[in-house]
Amino acid sequence: MRLRLPQERPAAPPTGYKIAYPVLSHDGTRAGFTGVSLGGGSPYGVLDDARCAYGRRHRSPARFCDCGFHCLHSPAEALGLTCTGAHRRAVLLEVTVLGAYIRYERGLRYARQRVRTVRVGPCGCGRTAIRLSDAGWGRPGWWTAAADCGGCGAGLGRPSVTFAEFAERAGSVTVVTEPGVRDAAPASVTELMAEAALLQARLDWFQGRLARVEGWGN
Structure with a gap:
């Protein structure tokens, strides 16, 4: 007897939250994101399909594999992941879950997504960010971008883009900035x-x- 997972037919696609790093292609013409764990080596676009990170020839999300896009139900829980040192420069994504998905207690694993909103935190100095600048690391063909107040990265000679430029190159996404603590008082x-x-x-x-x-x- 083959066990089947319960099926859901929601009236509207579910919404989820995740953290990621903004990336830009080496020639500056394309923008996207990379995950912080499984599949982090493969940039994805605003609207994209999941592919098995292990190179297996099955559709994601496969029941007996942990491939596919991942998201959490709560934005607060997703933001909590940025407390770790390795993820402090990540941004928060609000995504629409499309296609097949598997529901877990804390989130979903699914086949297709559309990134709706990108929430960028303050610059590393604590001031409100006004652009995205080269973070100093990346992957072949892509450089990782991080929040920049406009002053901290100015003397480093690294490439940067405004939020509007990033949204245009990524394709139909909203970028929102969070106020910095050094600007508050x-x-x-x-x-x-x-x-x-x-x-x-x-x-x-x-x-x-x-x-x-x-x-x-x-």
Whole structure:
């Protein structure tokens, strides 16, 4: 006797949440995403079909394989995955689940998806991001992009794109930014005093070096 999984026929496609890394092709003409675990080596588009990460010739999601797209039911639970050091620069995707899927307690494994919304967190410095810049790593033919406030990556000479440019190259996706913690409130008196002390220390060091140079010239 062959066991069958219960079938669902929802009135509308389910919605799920996952984290991923934005990527751009080496020539800058295409944009997409890569997963953070299984299948992370294969970029996918805004609308794409899952393929078995093990190269097997079956449709995803296969019952006796763990291939296919994966998502969680809760955006808060998906965001919780970004607490780990390896995933802190990932973005949150809101996806529409299409085609066949297998339901689990926390999420779904499924055959086809459409990425609806990309939520980009703050820059690594804590300020609100205004663009996506080369994160410094990638995969053959693709470079990974990460949130950038516009100042942190400016002096590194790395390529960058605005959110509008990324959305255009990815194809019909909405990019939303999350406010940065350093933008939410002005610096405290203690922080300003610490910065002033640091500036004074650097000025004293510079004046000392200048005095030595002048002394050598006499």
